[in-house]
Amino acid sequence: GAVVSQHPSRVICKSGTSVKIECRSLDFQATTMFWYRQFPKQSLMLMATSNEGSKATYEQGVEKDKFLINHASLTLSTLTVTSAHPEDSSFYICSAYTGVSTEQYFGPGTRLTVT
């Protein structure tokens, strides 16, 4: 089956610093990748959609200058949380879509804690 990895799985950073999270499709090419955020006891909320080689499309209310998304290749997308604040602490999950199957394949998630 299709495998999506995320790195790191956990990260703790100080307020005001930036953190980069990587999402990789290991055995397939992902034309589209999605980034979600999940707060405790809440559902997954879509943050943005990224297509390889083009700018990401952000959902309403998500600051594009704060959450920088780069989808430079068909197997790698990165999410950079800039000038992180404690309220950015959350579980970030990516998913990848081949464009062939209708299914999205999810990564294991990254737990971000901002102190």
Add this chain to the structure above:
Amino acid sequence: KQEVTQIPAALSVPEGENLVLNCSFTDSAIYNLQWFRQDPGKGLTSLLLIQSSQREQTSGRLNASLDKSSGRSTLYIAASQPGDSATYLCAVKGGSEKLVFGKGTKLTVNP
């Protein structure tokens, strides 16, 4: 705007019991519906995907049904086991390729 609701929010059952989790959605114009399992602090495991043209899908002890016209889906788990304890998420995909998730049902199966 699509909204997905899952009932109940939490469910506790004794081992061996059969159970049903419910999912409803407001916009019936969907491409597919997917059920996921999420263990605490972990990512999502896809359980079943039902295309809009299908009525149900089965995998082992799991059976998911879809009634698109009424905006409902159910996930039936037979002979529940403690290892089934997790949060179960329902998500629907519309024309924009985006998945809209419910808040999930937290299932606890007691030995």
